[in-house]
């Protein structure tokens with residue numbers, strides 16, 4: 001159901017690679033809610049993915065930008081304002097990539113060149129985006145910037161590797177810049193800490209299927225999927241959340257406040273009965 005929550009709002013949406021991407025679902029929901037926006041992704045991802053289909057579906061233009069390059073970000077912000085006819089009301093930063101994860105380097109055997117690329121793409125890029133936008137005065141009063149995070153920023157999760165550091169840094173940048181940008185221009189900056197979600201980035205994580213099942217059984221509401229995430233992001237872009245800033249907002253069906261659930265305990269006890277001999 002649509003509520004016209006984003007009528008007259010102009011946005012930029014990063015990270016729609018294919019129809020599984022969270023960025024893709026956010027674009028579809030934002031379109032339903034009346035927003036107009038520009039879609040962006042890295043040039044290689046535009047070639048490999050299916051963003052043109054989304055652009056057609058939502059009446060949007062696609063502007064390539066490597067999120068680590070300031071000149072690409074300035075061009076994106078300038079062109080977006082020209083295309084949309086004014087300052088930007090909302091931005092979704094839905095970007096993450098770890099070469100260490102891709103190359104299957106374990107956390108105690110990291111390549112440090114890769115590690116800096118992980119941090120640059122997945123976290124520093126938010127700072128670069130905000131700093132560039134602020135210098136250009138490209139965001140409207142009470143504009144809303146949302147970046148996507150994961151609970152491995154706070155707790156240790158096997159297999160998440162150096163993306164954990166990237167997400168901690170991302171959340172910290174949202175707080176620090178949220179203060180600076182809120183004070184001077186009322187611009188809001190938040191991170192949404194999302195459940196494991198079946199996308200290209202998600203399924204790159206080692207042991208993802210087990211993790212997905214575990215968090216689903218642990219959360220009283222079950223995992224939040226990409227469509228749920230899109231609904232939540234739309235509320236954060238809307239005027240209904242004008243005083244929400246500098247927050248890391250868990251969107252995970254309750255997982256972050258759980259210790260043990262009956263559904264997980266059931267599976268665990270069953271395993272113990274079957275594989276652990278009585279004398280243990």
Ligand SMILES: NC(=O)c1ccc[n+]([C@@H]2O[C@H](COP(=O)([O-])OP(=O)(O)OC[C@H]3O[C@@H](n4cnc5c(N)ncnc54)[C@H](O)[C@@H]3O)[C@@H](O)[C@H]2O)c1
Nearest residue numbers: 015017021022042045067095096148196197199200201202
């Ligand atoms: N899938 C999950 O389980 C999950 C859970 C929590 C948070 N997240 C976060 O959600 C966000 C979106 O991920 P997703 O799951 O939709 O996967 P996805 O692979 O569809 O999206 C990641 C996007 O990052 C883009 N990207 C990579 N390098 C880039 C660069 N240099 N410049 C510009 N764009 C670049 C990719 O092209 C891709 O579109 C990421 O920040 C991810 O960490 C995902």
